Amino acid sequence: MFFLSKIADVIQIHPEKFNMRSEDALHENINTKYANKVIQGLGLCISLWDICWASEGLCDVYTGLCNVNVEFRMVVFRPFEGEVLQARIVSQTEEGIHLTVGFFDDIFVPGSELADGAQFRPDPDSNGKATWVVDLEEDDEKLYYDNHEMVHFSVLSEEWHDQTPTGPVEAEADPADQQLLPPYKIIGTMNAPGLGVCLWWQE
């Protein structure tokens, strides 16, 4: 689920931080720049793990900013294919179920990847709100994918959408592209024994 990525970058330290220990100032600047951001093809950065190497600082004559070359390792969230994670159901539509892990919301399980025989239909028990339901053949029981329920899902694939802005001419040519797609999206599956709502599998 989490792994370490080694990144090299130039970090600029503002003169107001010159009274701090240089290590602390670097920590703060790296976290400001990277934490809670998605790097294309890498994943969602969580926090700085450690600094591997740092150069001497070079001060810019005009701005007073101190430029430091740093190599550091970030904790990055990017579950590998087939990894099982726990998540919470946020909402559901005819297409499928949206999940969240709290710090990352762009997880989607399409309806075809739910347990066999799952249907999306309004339910009299939940004020007519439509939910995905699995009918069990054996004893006429029903299993519901309720909102806010904890589930286990397995990672099927991932989608990356670069959000680098396009030029105005290009953007006008294709208005469909202007819709903001999430930079990183996980497609999951819950169609296997052990997956699905956690409560179903508790002994």
Place this chain on the structure above:
Amino acid sequence: MKILDTQDALLPNYEVYQLLVDQQVAQKRAQRPAPGNHQIICSQVLTYLRETPSPLANQEQTKTYNNNSAQTLVDKLRPLSLGLEKGELLQIMNLRPSSSALLSTVVEQLEDRLSEEKQAALLEIIAEVLGRDEPTDKEAIESIENGN
């Protein structure tokens, strides 16, 4: 920015948890607030890791995970020669499967690869090294208290 190594190392959830807890303590001591985006993501990740049925939900009280957990687990599983992959071991650390249903999601082709006795032995070792789910934990604590 240049990416030198996309996957330098895999991290079990426990190590991330420990890093974030240590950072929070250090920040309180330094009395200097962390950058907003960093603070938000860290608290959200911690909340997620502490949510039941995550095995780290009661880490504060039970302390079932420690820095040697991974090593102990690998050492204890070696005599069984199960042939588990690195990713499978990592997921066992992260999810702490307590039943063969959940174990089968973590270990590919569980039925073919491991006999039922081996599955039971594996679950036993997982429970021994990484602890059990909440109710059993409470019972264990009670039984210790009664014993004393």
